[in-house]
Amino acid sequence: MLIKIKKQSDICESDITSESIYLKRREILKGLGLATAGLAFPGASQAGILDYFSKKTAPIKDRRQSLSGRVNASYNSDWELTPESKVISHNNFYEFGMGKGDPINKAQNFKTEPWHIVIDGEVNKPYKLSMEELLKLFTPEERIYRLRCVEAWSMNIPWIGVRLADLIKRAQPNSNAKYVAFETLYDPQQMPGQDSRRIGGGIDYPYVEGLRIDEAMNDLTMLSVGLYGKTLAPQNGAPIRLVVPWKYGFKSIKSIVSIKLTRQQPPNTWNITNAREYGFYANVNPDVDHPRWSQGSERFIGEGGLLSVRREKTKIFNGYAEEVASLYRGMDLNKFI
Amino acid sequence: MIALFKTVIHLLAGGSFIYLYLLIDSGAFGADPVKDIIHFAGKSAINLLIATLLVTPLAKLTTYSPLNRVRRLLGIYCFIWATSHFASYAVFELGLDLSLLSEELLKRPYLVLGFSSWLLLLAMAVTSTRTMQIRLKSRWKQLHQWVYLVAILIPVHYLWSTKSEWIEPLIYIVIFTILLLLRHKQILNIFQTLKLRESFR
Numbered sequence: 001m002l003i004k005i006k007k008q009s010d011i012c013e014s015d016i017t018s019e020s021i022y023l024k025r026r027e028i029l030k031g032l033g034l035a036t037a038g039l040a041f042p043g044a045s046q047a048g049i050l051d052y053f054s055k056k057t058a059p060i061k062d063r064r065q066s067l068s069g070r071v072n073a074s075y076n077s078d079w080e081l082t083p084e085s086k087v088i089s090h091n092n093f094y095e096f097g098m099g100k101g102d103p104i105n106k107a108q109n110f111k112t113e114p115w116h117i118v119i120d121g122e123v124n125k126p127y128k129l130s131m132e133e134l135l136k137l138f139t140p141e142e143r144i145y146r147l148r149c150v151e152a153w154s155m156n157i158p159w160i161g162v163r164l165a166d167l168i169k170r171a172q173p174n175s176n177a178k179y180v181a182f183e184t185l186y187d188p189q190q191m192p193g194q195d196s197r198r199i200g201g202g203i204d205y206p207y208v209e210g211l212r213i214d215e216a217m218n219d220l221t222m223l224s225v226g227l228y229g230k231t232l233a234p235q236n237g238a239p240i241r242l243v244v245p246w247k248y249g250f251k252s253i254k255s256i257v258s259i260k261l262t263r264q265q266p267p268n269t270w271n272i273t274n275a276r277e278y279g280f281y282a283n284v285n286p287d288v289d290h291p292r293w294s295q296g297s298e299r300f301i302g303e304g305g306l307l308s309v310r311r312e313k314t315k316i317f318n319g320y321a322e323e324v325a326s327l328y329r330g331m332d333l334n335k336f337i
Numbered sequence: 338m339i340a341l342f343k344t345v346i347h348l349l350a351g352g353s354f355i356y357l358y359l360l361i362d363s364g365a366f367g368a369d370p371v372k373d374i375i376h377f378a379g380k381s382a383i384n385l386l387i388a389t390l391l392v393t394p395l396a397k398l399t400t401y402s403p404l405n406r407v408r409r410l411l412g413i414y415c416f417i418w419a420t421s422h423f424a425s426y427a428v429f430e431l432g433l434d435l436s437l438l439s440e441e442l443l444k445r446p447y448l449v450l451g452f453s454s455w456l457l458l459l460a461m462a463v464t465s466t467r468t469m470q471i472r473l474k475s476r477w478k479q480l481h482q483w484v485y486l487v488a489i490l491i492p493v494h495y496l497w498s499t500k501s502e503w504i505e506p507l508i509y510i511v512i513f514t515i516l517l518l519l520r521h522k523q524i525l526n527i528f529q530t531l532k533l534r535e536s537f538r
C-alpha cells in the first residue's frame with residue numbers, strides 16, 4: 001500500500017493563533033471589544049499572576065498541518081472565539097487520562113497516519129476511506145459552533161469539517177437504517193486509558209456513540225477534521241471526530257474508525273457507564289439538571305485568566321433550537337435525557 | 338525532633354501550594370486549569386485529613402507521645418486546603434455567583450456532605466488555639482470529636498463527586514474505615530455517653 005507522507009509543518013507555541021489575530025484574519029472587526037466584556041471580576045483586567053496563567057500551555061511537539069475550509073459565514077462568524085491555546089489544552093479524552101491537561105500532555109505521539117474510516121451496516125454501498133481520499137471527495141468547510149460540555153463549561157470553536165450527511169448518502173442507506181453507531185479507535189498500546197481502568201476512569205472501551213438517523217442527517221452535524229485553520233490535534237480527536245453542537249460534548253465522539261448504520265438504537269459509552277446521569281439523547285437543556293450540578297448556566301471559556309470567570313445562561317439545544325427542535329416534537333425532554 | 342516533624346509538614350503541606358503553582362505554570366493542567374485546581378486542593382485536603390487521623394494511632398504504636406503535638410498543625414493545613422478547594426470552586430468555577438453557590442450547596446448531596454464537613458473543620462480550626470482549648474474545657478474535646486464524622490462524610494463526598502471512577506474513592510473509603518476502626522472503642526464511647534445523657538433527661 002502506498003502511504004503518502006506529507007511534509008509536516010512544525011507548529012510551535014508562538015504560532016498558535018490568538019483569538020484576536022484569527023478574527024482579524026477572517027476580516028471580522030467585531031469581537032475584539034467583546035473579548036473583555038462581561039468579566040465577572042473587575043480585577044481581572046489588571047496584569048497579575050492569575051492572568052499570567054491564561055497564556056500557558058505546555059510546550060508541545062505540534063504535528064498539525066495547515067488546513068483551510070471554505071468559510072460558511074452563516075454559522076455565527078461574528079462570535080467571540082475561545083483562544084486556540086485553550087481549545088487544544090482543555091480536553092476530555094479519557095483514553096489519555098482524566099485530567100483536563102492529560103490529553104495534550106499524553107497524546108502527542110498518537111499515530112493518526114495512516115487512518116481509515118469504514119462506513120457500513122444497513123447501506124447498499126459500504127465503503128472505506130483514507131483521510132486523503134475523504135478530503136478529496138468532500139470539501140471541508142469552516143463553521144463556528146458552540147461546544148457545551150455536560151460538565152457545564154463551553155467554548156466557541158472554528159471547526160473545519162464535512163457534513164456527516166454527505167458521507168452517509170454516499171453509502172446509500174437502506175430502509176432499515178434508523179440509527180448511526182460510531183466507534184473510536186481501540187488501541188490500548190497507544191491509549192493508556194484503554195489499558196488501565198484507573199487511568200481511563202473505569203469506563204469500557206472502545207468509546208461508542210450513536211445518533212438517530214435524522215439527527216445524523218441534520219445539516220448541523222459535522223465530521224470535523226480540523227480547527228483554527230489546522231488539522232485536528234490528537235487531544236481534539238484527530239484525525240476525524242463528530243461535532244453535534246446541540247448535544248452535550250460527550251456525544252461528539254473522537255478519533256472515529258467506524259460509522260455503522262443500524263436498525264436499533266446503538267449503545268453509547270456514558271449511558272452504559274452511568275445511565276442515571278447520561279442518556280442517549282443528551283440534548284443541551286437548561287431545565288434538566290445533571291444530578292450533581294445545575295445545567296442552567298455554564299462557564300464560557302474565553303480569553304483571560306482564572307479570575308475572568310464568565311457564567312452565561314445555557315440555552316435550550318445550546319442555541320440551535322431553530323435548526324433541531326422539530327426533531328424532538330412530541331418527545332418528553334425531561335424523560336429522554 | 339518535633340521541630341523537625343513540623344518543618345517537614347510545612348515543607349510538604351505548605352510547599353504543595355508552590356507545587357500547585359508550578360503545575361499550573363508548566364501547563365500540566367492545560368490552559369484552563371479550573372477543574373484540576375479543584376481536584377488538586379481536594380486531594381491535598383483529604384490526604385491531610387488522613388495524616389491528621391494517623392497521628393494518634395502512630396503515637397500509641399511508637400509510644401512516642403510528643404508526636405501528638407504535630408496533630409494540630411496537620412489539622413490546620415487540612416482546613417487551609419479544604420478552604421482553598423471550596424474557594425476555587427466558588428470563585429473559579431462559579432464566578433462567585435452567590436445565589437447559584439448557595440443553591441448548589443444545599444441541592445447536591447455530595448456538596449451537602451462537603452459543605453457540612455467544611456463547616457466542622459472551620460469550627461475546629463477557630464477553636465484550635467490553646468486559649469480556646471482552656472476556655473471550652475470539656476466541650477473542646479466534644480467539639481473536636483466531630484472529626485470522626487468528617488472522616489465518614491469526606492470519602493463519600495469524593496465517591497459521589499465522580500462521574501465514573503470509583504477505584505480511588507474506594508481506596509480512600511478503605512483507609513478511612515481502618516482509621517475509624519482503630520478508634521472504635523472511643524467512637525462507641527461517644528455513642529454510650531450520648532445514650533446516657535438521653536436517659537438522664
Ligand code: HEM
Nearest residue numbers: 376379380382383386419423426451452454455491495498
Ligand atoms: C463547601 C465545601 C466543599 C465544596 C463546595 C466542594 C466541592 C467539590 C467539587 C466541585 C468537587 C469536584 C467535582 C468534579 O469533579 O466536578 C469536589 C471533589 C472533591 N472534594 Fe470537595 N468540596 C467541599 C469540601 C471538601 C472537603 C472539606 C474535602 C476534604 C477534606 C473535600 C475533598 C474532596 C475530594 C478529595 C474530591 C475529589 C477530588 C478528585 O476528584 O480528585 N471537599 N469537591
